[in-house]
Amino acid sequence: MSKLGFSDILKxxxxxxxxxxxxxxxxxxxxxxxxxxxxxxxxxxxxxxxxNQLKIVIKL
Amino acid sequence: xxxxxxxxxNLAHALSNELTTADIIPxxxxxxxxxxxxxxxxxxxxxxxxxxxxxxxxxxxxHASYYVLCFKDYKxxxxxxxxxxxxxxxxxxxxxxxxxxxxxxxxxxxxxxxVRPIPYTVIGYTVLRTYTEADADGQRNYWGLRKYKVHFxxxxxxxxxLAFQEQDSVLAACATSAIWFTLxxxxxxxxxxxxxxxxxxxxxxxxxxxxxxxxxxxxLTLPQISQAIHIAGLAPEVRTATEQKEDALGDxxxxxxxxxxxxxxxxxxxxxxxxxxxxKVPMYDNSTGNSFYGFHAVTILGHKIGNGNGQFAxxxxxxxxxxxxxxxxxxxxRVKFLEDGELQTPWTDSHPQxxxxxxxxxxxxxxxxxxxxxxxxESIVIGVYYILIAAFGExxxxxxxxxxxxxxxxxKEILVSNLEDTDKLSIICSNMPKYIWISxxxxxxxxVLEFVFDATGVKNAMIGLRLNTFxxxxxxxxxxxxxxxxxxxxxxxxxxxxxxYIDFLIxxx
Numbered sequence: 001m002s003k004l005g006f007s008d009i010l011k012x013x014x015x016x017x018x019x020x021x022x023x024x025x026x027x028x029x030x031x032x033x034x035x036x037x038x039x040x041x042x043x044x045x046x047x048x049x050x051x052n053q054l055k056i057v058i059k060l
Numbered sequence: 061x062x063x064x065x066x067x068x069x070n071l072a073h074a075l076s077n078e079l080t081t082a083d084i085i086p087x088x089x090x091x092x093x094x095x096x097x098x099x100x101x102x103x104x105x106x107x108x109x110x111x112x113x114x115x116x117x118x119x120x121x122x123h124a125s126y127y128v129l130c131f132k133d134y135k136x137x138x139x140x141x142x143x144x145x146x147x148x149x150x151x152x153x154x155x156x157x158x159x160x161x162x163x164x165x166x167x168x169x170x171x172x173x174x175v176r177p178i179p180y181t182v183i184g185y186t187v188l189r190t191y192t193e194a195d196a197d198g199q200r201n202y203w204g205l206r207k208y209k210v211h212f213x214x215x216x217x218x219x220x221x222l223a224f225q226e227q228d229s230v231l232a233a234c235a236t237s238a239i240w241f242t243l244x245x246x247x248x249x250x251x252x253x254x255x256x257x258x259x260x261x262x263x264x265x266x267x268x269x270x271x272x273x274x275x276x277x278x279x280l281t282l283p284q285i286s287q288a289i290h291i292a293g294l295a296p297e298v299r300t301a302t303e304q305k306e307d308a309l310g311d312x313x314x315x316x317x318x319x320x321x322x323x324x325x326x327x328x329x330x331x332x333x334x335x336x337x338x339x340k341v342p343m344y345d346n347s348t349g350n351s352f353y354g355f356h357a358v359t360i361l362g363h364k365i366g367n368g369n370g371q372f373a374x375x376x377x378x379x380x381x382x383x384x385x386x387x388x389x390x391x392x393x394r395v396k397f398l399e400d401g402e403l404q405t406p407w408t409d410s411h412p413q414x415x416x417x418x419x420x421x422x423x424x425x426x427x428x429x430x431x432x433x434x435x436x437x438e439s440i441v442i443g444v445y446y447i448l449i450a451a452f453g454e455x456x457x458x459x460x461x462x463x464x465x466x467x468x469x470x471x472k473e474i475l476v477s478n479l480e481d482t483d484k485l486s487i488i489c490s491n492m493p494k495y496i497w498i499s500x501x502x503x504x505x506x507x508v509l510e511f512v513f514d515a516t517g518v519k520n521a522m523i524g525l526r527l528n529t530f531x532x533x534x535x536x537x538x539x540x541x542x543x544x545x546x547x548x549x550x551x552x553x554x555x556x557x558x559x560x561y562i563d564f565l566i567x568x569x
Contacts (some may be wrong), residue, residue: 005532009503011455029450029549036446036553040439046302046320047435053300053314053421057269058235058338059279060356060388 061213062110063150066143068095074108074141079179089410090183090226093390094173098143103170103189106147111213114140116174118185121256122231126275127178135177138184142212143170157213169217172210176228183226187219190362190392197367198380202392204334204361206248222334222361224391225257232257235280235336236264237387238357239288242334242425245361249332250427252293264288282421285336285357289425294333297424297433299324303401308415309351313340315401316419319377322397323462325363326376327434328424330465331495334361334385336423341407342415351415356407358384362392375461375502429516430464430495436519437462437497443553443561444501444511450550451542459502464515467492483528492525493517506530522560527568540569 007013064070071094072085085091098105116138127134146168148156156165174184187208193200202220210217223244227237236257247254255263261277264284268274280288286296301314321337328335341356366380379397386393389406396404402416441460448456471488479487495515501508510528517523529536543550544566551558 003530003532004503004506004508004535006535006538008506009456009508009531009535010452011457013455026549029546032446032450033549033552036442039446040442040553043435043438043442046299047433049298050300050302050314054282055269056338056355056420057279057281058233058285058355058357060234060341060343060354 061112061150061153062108063148063153064108064110065147066098066105066108070108071095071098074110074139075173075175075182077139077175077177077182078135079177080182084180085182088180088183089389089406093393093406097188097390097392098170102191103143104145105143105170106168107144109142109144109153111140111142113137114174116140116176116185118225118256119174119176122228122258125258126231138177139175140172141175142172143188144168145170157215166215166217169210169212169219171219171221174225178228181226181228183224186224186391187221188224188391189219189221198364200362200364200383201329202362202383203329203332204245204359205332206245222385222391224385224387226387228257230276232261233277233279234387235285235357236261236277236288238336238359238385239264239285239292241359241361241385242289242336243292246292246294246333246425250294255292260288260292263291279355280357282338282423285423289423293428294425295428295430297422297426299422299424301420305401307340307353307418308342308413309353311353313353313418314420315340316422318397318400318402318419319374321419321422322376322379323374323438324422324424324434325360325382326374326379327437327462328426328464329363330463330469331426331430333425333427334359336360336425337384337419338421338423339403339405340418340420341405342411342413342417343407344411351411351413355420356386356388358386358393358405360384373459375459375500427495429493432497432513432515432517432519432523434462434464437499437513440511440513440554440561441499443550444499444509444565446553447543447550447565448501448539450546451539457503459504461500461502462497464495464497467494467496470496470498470512479528487526487528490526496525520556522554522557522564524561524564524568527565529569536569540566543569 072082075085076082123136171188173186175182176184190202205220205222208219239260243254246252264280289296301316303315307313339356340353343354344351360382362383363379364381365378381396383392385391393406398416405417408414474487493514493516497513497515499511507530512526514523547562551562554561
């Protein structure tokens with residue numbers, strides 16, 4: 001089977017090598033990782049239960 | 061036996077009993093739902109066959125635990141009403157019944173509904189055929205179905221469906237019915253215990269939350285729903301509303317984001333256990349002309365993927381509708397997504413101002429061994445998503461799909477995939493747990509990466525089992541080098557087992 005190359009998975013493969021300061025800048029990468037961790041925390045928070053909602057009687 | 065053409069009058073007659081006459085039946089929402097679902101725009105029923113003195117095991121248990129103790133002599137036998145898409149008379153039916161051979165006539169069988177011999181809440185055990193899977197505006201996926209053997213006057217017919225019944229409002233309210241729908245499927249797939257509605261309500265609580273006696277039952281809370289599911293042998297995963305907005309009547313309402321509901325439905329659909337959702341539905345008081353909202357529970361057992369080809373971040377974004385068993389309306393009812401958190405339910409359709417409904421909670425029953433949740437996997441996916449953005453920039457097309465599957469189903473998919481034979485053999489011959497999470501990254505229609513996680517593992521451990529890549533060697537090498545050079549920064553994307561996930565990525569690329 002044919003596998004995917006850079007041009008298949010990038011919307012604009014030509015600009016790939018020139019962009020993304022994250023690749024080179026360590027501080028920028030740290031900031032980027034922190035943003036991801038914040039996003040992950042938001043997702044895991046969806047499992048938190050609002051106890052007030054547990055008292056509602058579902059009755060129709 | 062009575063054989064009648066399918067007409068509104070005959071349907072009302074068929075659904076009636078001694079305590080609920082045919083003139084009362086049209087007051088029921090379910091009657092109109094049946095007319096629509098079984099009528100010309102639906103399954104196109106042409107004939108009704110009424111079978112008297114039918115013993116319904118489900119009603120018999122409820123009868124024994126409650127109705128038999130009433131002073132009034134409630135009958136224990138029911139009426140069973142069968143529907144056919146073919147038009148025929150009694151003589152034709154008798155002749156077909158005498159044929160021992162397979163004849164096309166039986167293909168027109170659409171299912172049955174039991175009419176209970178109690179006042180008003182007459183719709184008992186019901187098994188009806190679904191609509192076809194494909195239609196003009198998308199693909200229906202009824203993942204919560206099972207096979208039922210129906211014994212019809214000496215003939216065994218098989219239908220793929222999910223049993224339905226309305227609450228009797230004494231032994232069961234909507235929440236009990238919603239649990240019963242779910243257990244009807246789980247009892248086949250997971251060997252859990254299928255109970256009748258009165259037993260489910262008894263499992264849920266000893267008394268009502270306000271201290272009142274359990275029966276007549278006025279409804280259940282989320283913890284009570286969970287308890288009944290737990291006692292039946294499944295593990296409930298509960299999610300409550302996280303968002304707030306003004307509802308259609310101007311009051312603040314809590315709701316679950318539509319995007320999250322779609323993600324959950326898409327994620328858990330492959331294991332086929334119907335999901336219970338709490339919804340806030342609009343109601344109308346005819347005497348005062350006032351609208352108000354009430355809390356209701358229904359069961360999701362299918363969804364429809366739309367035909368839209370727009371950009372999306374998650375495959376689940378393509379879900380356009382889902383299908384529910386709503387005991388107050390009927391089986392396989394359509395629910396459309398409106399604004400965020402808002403739904404068009406049968407309650408919306410029957411409200412004079414068509415006010416929207418809101419999802420307020422989700423109860424996902426799973427097999428107890430499935431300990432890793434959808435959110436645990438999405439959190440890992442977000443880590444990979446950010447690594448790829450860091451490596452390739454925003455120009456990388458990423459669409460993700462997260463689903464839990466039986467490993468045997470996954471191996472069957474692999475067999476017919478376009479992977480190379482060596483990769484296929486490596487996957488199908490590998491040991492896997494019964495339940496696995498599959499996270500797939502797509503670029504357009506093409507698979508890019510496919511992660512396999514152990515759904516039975518421990519959250520803080522490294523639960524990755526495999527990574528299948530569909531990339532050129534130079535792309536893989538690039539990602540591998542990018543990741544290994546930045547391990548110290550990137551490992552914090554995967555919590556306690558961060559370094560193990562980075563090693564896993566590098567090893568499998």
